[in-house]
Amino acid sequence: MTDAALPLAKAPARPSRERLVAVALAAPAVLILIFLFALPLAKLLAASLTGAEGLTFVEYGKLLGTSFYLGVIWNSVRLALYTTGIALLIGYPAAFALARARGPVRSFLLACLFLPLAASVIVKAFAWTILLRSDGLVNTLLMAVGITAEPIRMIFTETALIVGSVNIFLPFMILPVYTVVAQLDPRLSDAAATLGASPVEAFVRVVVPLTIPGVVAGVALVFSLAVSAYVVPTLLIGERYPTLSTTIAKAYLLARQPAFGAAAGVVLLVIAVATVAVSARLAKLGGAK
């Protein structure tokens, strides 16, 4: 069938009134985005490039040219990578469990997913410091089952940071994957089986590719949230693990270096935007299969 055969192609051109309505409907959101996002971002970019004598890249040089700040960027990215990877490992099967569950079990699982979102990040971060301390629940359990004889130092370590971060951001991985899995037609696996595919083959070659858009959305969400997290690293590991977010706060609040803070903000934004852009591209490729 050619495009010319499509009835829509011959549809009369809509009057400009419809276009006007569309513009009017989009206008409030566009204006909000321009004033609350685009303009502040332009201001941020300008601040990062403005020195005492006009245009300068000196702040970017400081940020990207010194091993300490490259380490800070790597801390942020590493936290986001670990959080995203572990959240995917836990969240992917959890999304299937949620989609396959029925009745009260499903309600219970949904409650488990949504209720933690109602608690503040600060509360959850504090709760982890209680759970992970030397006489906390985790150490007590480890010693009770004989895995360790002495309490293990867990608080204010990178492990504690990643555990807390995964806990806090996990729902943002499960939800998009769940949305895709819930829409999968269960007969597809049956169809694959009738064509001779083993359950594993059917899962890997049929189900997994169909869930890619959900996975990509979850990865983009969790990575963006984790790479820019401020409260989580501040409360779970403190000043000894500087990240881009904590560096931005210090630049503005303490060191009084707004240009440097702005440059760090731009770098953080570039990392987050790049993640979303790559994810969108991957989602497109995954959807095209």
Place this chain on the structure above:
Amino acid sequence: MPDPILSRRTILKLSAGALVGSVAMPAIVRAAPKEIVIGGPAGAAKYFNADVFPLIQKMLDVSILYEGTNSLTNLQKMQADKASPKMSVVIMDDPVMLPAAAEGLITPMSVSGVPNLGKLVPDTIHRDGLWANYQKPWAGIAYSTKRMPTPPADWTALWDPKYAQKVIVPSLQNTEGFWTLLAAAHLETGKPYKEAQYDIDAAFRKLKSLKPNLLNVYTNAPQAINLLEQGEAWMIGGQFSAYTLIRKADGSPVDLSVPKDGGFAMPSGIAKVKGAPAGDVADAVINAFLSPEVQSVLATKAFVAPTNATVAAPAGFPGAASLFAPDWAFVAKERAGWVDRWIKEMS
């Protein structure tokens, strides 16, 4: 009346009392806006909200909104809101008052507006009334009495290998972070505080060797003190009496030791924000902070030395001779650079 619930008659009586009280107040306060924003340290929020503000609100018939954070953050807010300040009164440590004064963010007070300024002990009014000290907390080593039946004797205790991963120190972002830096300079150089305070390279050299003992470097004081109460941390270097002894009074197993090399004195200042709303109420609130009523509450509830000469210092307060007051002008000038260095060398 055994029933603790307020009866209608009690409410009527209280309302009548409040009415009489407000009529008795100076007209200037009565006519001014009822709400006032005070910026101050987060660590003081507990005793301010529980003991100090209710008293001032009763004295002046005003409603106080408290913005508790660290002093440098409040300074940043004052700079950002310079054209249209939101805070009317600011409570900050002296080293942060210095840049606030230099940048014209606070405005002088006088005895005519704040009569209690005339009753303060010497050396507590600075820069011709730009700010006044309303209390003098002291700092030493906070320790868990559950973990350490014997108090730490001196600053070397923080470095003792037997306390590996048991020590918390404040970040240099917090004013009290300077005490550990000063103690480190003193230990590294072997000089008394007065001379050692200028040798910051020595301080950082010594501080780096503290890393194996560190459980954490805090910016959030309540979180650190909770860990001390729970026995997860054994010591916090450079803690204020106002933070630690309040918890001790509540029954927590914590105490504050004055190291034999000496503790530190930390005068806290109160000032009126330049161009702030409710200027007359701000004067009245500052006057109330300096009044014998509030000063007595601060001395007994927050374990700080009062600055009003008519109020006695709390029992057990270390003698002035054992408390060192550093060169705050030097600290204020160098602090931003130290914070940057601290972050790089201590992370």
